[in-house]
Amino acid sequence: MRTILYILFVLIGVQSAAQRNCNVYPSGSKEQTACWQYSNGCDEPQGSKPSQQYFDSAISVCPTFALAWYEKSVPYLKRGDFKTWRELLDKAVELEPKQYLADRGWCLFKFLKDYNNALADLLLVDSLRQGVPSHTGDDEYDLRILIALSYRELGDTDNALIWFGKSISDQRSAAKHGNYDYLHRAITLYRMGRFNEAALDIEEALKVYPQLADAHYYKALLLIKTGSKELAMTELSFAKANYEAGFDHYDPYTELIDRVYLEDIDKAISSLSFELQKN
């Protein structure tokens, strides 16, 4: 599973944006020229000097070509130069807020865990798009899930649950779910002590992604709460085996929110083994 992710992320790095049809611009226009320069930049390895210089050329020809500002910013984000990233991406946001506020909000959430600013951006996007759902650039999350998680991390669990609800019920009617949406809500409910509701969400999470180690781990914790210790140990065994097989919520760029680590699973196994031996 992790090998597949690495390959995908390298490919995404080589051509980081969808190919653009430059013929949508008037023939011979600065925008069309900028578009060709931008496309050339995408054909080069992400973050390489030639790639960045093509984006520079696009911007030089047409300084309001937002896509070039955005694309130029991406390697700075991924490599930890957040000053330059913000300078470049903020220009794209200024030019096309409806498009690039979503990206900025997502990246603030994912890379910087800057929940205050992420929430501000994502709520504004939701307002600008008049509630029409949209997703993160990697299509992993409905932005409303990020809004929910941002509220949660800022201590507002009431609003977190409202936004989880909006997204999950929409996705249920569309028969489409993000791999981790139910898991995040389950963890939220678990932390609030609402174990029955959390258990229901964990079951849904496992329907969407049956091997997910993180979900098996939380299922185990919930079983412990209800006194089903032997079943909990079975779930922890699944969690460990699946984690070691690569079915964890892993990301090559960052340590993701709510991530379960092998040491969490091992500690739970150790603690539960001790409990079972006492009995």
Place this chain on the structure above:
Amino acid sequence: MKLSLFIFSMLFSGALCAQRQVAPEYYNGTHVGDILPDPTLDDSAFKLCDENYVPQYYMVGIGYQGEMIAVKRKCLSTYKPVDVNESGLITIRFAMNCQGKTGRFRVQELNKEYKVYKFDVRITSQLVSITKGLDKWKPGSSSAGASDSYVYLTFKIENGKLIDVLP
């Protein structure tokens, strides 16, 4: 063909793109984020295995003994709060060679608005020391085997306290 079209468009294109000054940029190496050796800053004993190919950490899958949570825990437990009203991000980029050794540490300090900011040296010097002291890295790998890579850690500071370690 593309060049002549480019010249033609430069001469005859309409004013569809608003004019704006664009500052020139200069790239030190061949990629964004390349850290060229600096004998005034760097330990001369540190060497990359292949100076011609240094990918980013996310391209080769680096690790740390105990996973990245162990890095975070070590940093949080080692850092001693400094009693100053300073908050923001301190990012330390560095190179890791194919043996998991690290060097070429470079620091970027930002306030909470992502603007350049100078922190109290008691904060930055601690974080540089902590980063240099992390010694259980697992190098990434490419098709050629164990690989060099560029890595970064970002330390979130709130009123002189270390509150989180990214990525």
